[in-house]
Amino acid sequence: MEQLVMASTFEYTPLEEPDIRLLVLDPGQHLDPLSGSIVATIHSCKQRRVPQYEAISYAWGDQTNPDRIALRVMPSANSTTSKPSDDNTPSDATSGVLAIGQNLSAALRHLRLETGTRVLWCDSICINQHDIDERSAQIRRMGDIFNHAQCVLVWLGLPDQHSHLAIQTLEEFSDYIDFTNVEEALLSNRINVKQKAAELLRDMETALPFSPQQWQALEALLSRTWFRRLWVRQEILLARNTVALVGGDSIQWQHFSGAIDLISTKRLTLEAVRPLHLSIHFFNMQGFGYMRHLRDLFYLVALTHNCEATDPRDRIYGLLGLAGGDFVSNISIDYKKDVKEVYRDALIDASVWHADLKLLSFCDSASEPTWVPDFDRIQHLRPITTSRSALCTDVEGKVIDFGHIWLKGVRCDTITEVLGPEDGTIEQLRSTIVKGAVRFLGPDPDAWTQSEVKKFLLAVLVNDYNIYPPHVDGLWNYLASWVRLETIPEVKALQFIHYLTGRSLYMTRMGYPMLGPRGCRPGDVVCVFLGSHLPTVIRPMENGEYHVKGPATHPALLYGEALLGELPEGWRLQYTTRKLDPVFESPDGSQQRIDPRLADITLPEGKELRWRDNCTPFWYTAEIDRWTDFDPRATIEELSKRGVKIEQFTLS
Template sequence: MTSRDVYRYQGLSSPRSIRLMVLHQNANLNSAQGLTCDLIEASADAPPSYFALSYTWGGELPSEPLIIQIPCTGATRLLITPNCAMALSLLQRSMKRRFKTRRHISVWVDAICIDQSKTEERSIQVAMMAEIYDRAKRVIVWLGENYAPKSWNSLAVSKPLSMLPRIEYDHNHGQDLSAARRRYQYIVCNETTLHRLRLAPYWTRVWTLQEFAHKTAAILCCDSHLLLFANLAHLLAVASKDETMPTQQGLDLHVNLYKCQGTTDRPFRAATNQLRRVLSMKASEPRDKIYALRALSPGVLGKMRVNCQQPIGEVFHEATRLMVEEEGSLRVLYFANRAKTTVGVPWDKLPSWTVDFATEDAEMRGSHKYYYKSLCAVSGGSKPILEFSRDGKSIHLRGVHVGRVTGLVSDIFPASSKCMKGTGCVLDNKIKDEMEGEPEQTFQHDCQSRYLDILGNFLKDVACLNKPDSQIYKMSSSLCRLLWWIIQGPKESEWSSSTPSSLTGQGMTAVSSVVEWDSRHFGSQCRVALRVGRLFFTSDQIAGFAVTSVREGDVVCLIAGLDHPFILRPRKGGYGSYTLVGPTVFAGAMGGEMWAANENELENFEVI
């Protein structure tokens, strides 16, 4: 392909103009003729009827030629990715069958209709993408050759299953219906096809969220037939699924947003569990992790102006501030402690509470569920009391200081740990000396468990402290309360009459009995309840469990509007000035016991 053959974009005449690809129909469906089209300019406010293609670029290099006809000059070529070329070829065949007399169809494809080499045009077009998809006659979803259904036949009969979710609420027939649901699922659909569809990388891409939320969205099958997602959604509602798969989590979010499309109240809220899922999704360009959500969050992220040249750090800082300010919520701060891994961003010059929305750190995904799902109210259910500085660099919060972290901080607990059933391990002899006169306790676990090594070493450090017995007892009681809260959940944060008698020992014996009780309830397997974090004690002998970055000198604070305590780090030379470390679980505070009785007693924290 010579330089004269290469297609060169002409600038659009106005900021409200878009390009449409007019795809020519081949006379013969089996023709080897390549893809041929015209590119026309249209008004975004009154465009002709067109289809919008939703697919993933998938990291492929453009290698397939697209022939673009230019009046007077003839044919030129634009290279597109193989995945895009296959989608257009199948769409061409599909439209040929549906519209036998039509010689061409209009399609909007981002990689073709936007001049990707012009940053200014890309910024304008990206800002209109939600509107472009919304105005389309139909959104065609292409999952890729390895993931799209081979034909619509294997999934087309999903529609009759729509009755199952509704009648499932009859508790008298719950078990029978569950069995019937599983039986019919295997009868009416190809389970392999459904599993392959779930694994599609399409569900993990953040841009597809707003593209997909269209009432007439249809899956393009490999045989070029279309399957309305409304029908497929019925099957997905009753089919079994694996919540641990990132693709399954992304698929669930797509389905939820699809079901809510068309409502006046947009379903996505910037500081909810949906954001946690979005953070694990992918984008080719870091800024797109924010820009792709503008249409789903018009009252918050929709206020941001799309600028593909704006520094990434500034985009993330502005997005975090808007989520706090416009939502009136501090929930987004739960994500601010994730490792800042996006390259090229001067994180040391940005506020510590800025979220890295494109981080590769997956630590917070699923490993601290009690930070997101547990029902607790350390601040007594109070509303946020906050104020940003004029430059937006610091946020002033109100709360209560409840402790300072000492040098007694554990190693980092693993996300999981091998445990072999039936093997026993006793506490270290130095710990047993502290338990003199008490019955020996054993853990039913593999003594090579990294998890229990860390816990045992931490208990040994406590037992070896040169402190009065009364303080050691206070520390062990606090640690028991903390472990019991984490293992049992917030509803069991207090010792109660239902607590097993084996947990009523004193000193470190009580701590070991908590772990042993948890092991017995999991088939003598050691459950890693403390995941990817550190245990610590404060100078007041109160135990806590926090994110991995906690260290000596940090302070534990209860913040108005946050359900969990947070770790803050005092800044050198700045009285009352802190940087954000992350959330924590703190013994004796999770139910609001340490919260101030009067709002006038709250302290001021400047977080920078």
């Protein structure tokens, strides 16, 4: 039997644009062998020729002990590569047998009908995985494939002792939600709930009505492999109708994700029950909601940094269907390309389109050229998405060759001391935080000043959300307790070391604590490049060039201070929606889009401030009929007039 299987391996016929393959799954009982037909058919939105099918979103899983599916080739009159036979009937002869993973096999056995065929698209069968050119071409089309599927079927795996209770719990809790205008609610960081849920959510001290068994079931479900896969983000976010399945149990995806978002609002309860594991799993799940309204490649990469991808090039390719901007069409999906080349092209194309260098913050002492991010190495390093060190300016730079680029920026500070940690153990991380606090604030917490505590918290916790009431006083007390060698709640300990994990703490010539990449040393330069959102640590080389070490959180350089000086007293940046577009908030709570540090500076002649319908500003030049999002009062010319010393750095 094995020899027969090996002798009849399924052979793919080539595909041409705009064809895709579909699997017409034969009916059968659960234990019957899998079989079906492969049909090539036109899938073209431009031609308005889109077949009817359902797409499966699943995790490939272990491929070492595959199952098999017998496949026939079914000619189709709609295909550019297959021609119907004279009598227009497909052959019943088996064309061959294809090996498939056990997880896909289980999905197909649960999805096939007892009578009648079911038309499906699943990548490992419908794409010839051994043809790199075809795989590259078809993956470019996956966005359209999932977007136009009648339904996306999320296969979470076989049932276990917890799964039925988990699905039942989520379905019951989703009944608290009013799904009217749910997209608008998500965009504004809120959840519309029915009246019966309002009181429960209003009182954060009241526990959710879940038993320990329900919490255990939720944790078991959310820890499944599917939730960690990168590709599934695109598959779900582009779908129009989605159903999640665990064995024979199913739930509408909108109910699933809505219930998770609602449960996540009860953070105190979560932390009390399962402080670490559930928080991580819930955060991964919430990422789907955050990503729904994001089109900036930087934020998409940041929110998927801890997802799993078999091929490191998929760190970019798996997100192109979600990214916005004409640059996306310029990025060719080509699995013959070197990984470094894929990352380099993504950095350059996205930076030019978005006119910023946010992707540069994913550099972390990578191999040369060091200015090219290594998106795969950051999987266990939490990205820093907030801050606006120099986002008020456009990018000023030029690619010299594959290994060199020059950028303009401001030399701001120098590392003078390495505080640690030497490794990534919890004790080393805690010891580094205490050492840094004592080094910067002093050994006696009673002598600390609020302004200095805020600077230290900003360095290690990154977001200025933490340095304003009511958070700052509590964090101050927890930090003081740690310095006194007292025990603090686990969730607060994790908060202090979260960004430090994978990074090191340093002291600088200006006397500030600074979080930066591992491996920096005294003499390394802290620079703010134009168009970047974070300071960058660079190392001077003997030939006058610089190596990029990575991003840093310098408390005096996070909000444009290197270019515009400090924010006026009491002003802050507020991130109010899931679009992650901050506004400037005054001491009285009023908000505005214009940087208050530019308010008293006259606009250059010929420049006009205008406003879009969504209340965001842009500046128009009538003489050349051009507009820009960058305030012309913060151009290189205007900054130089104000005494800002801007240098050119060659990075290699």
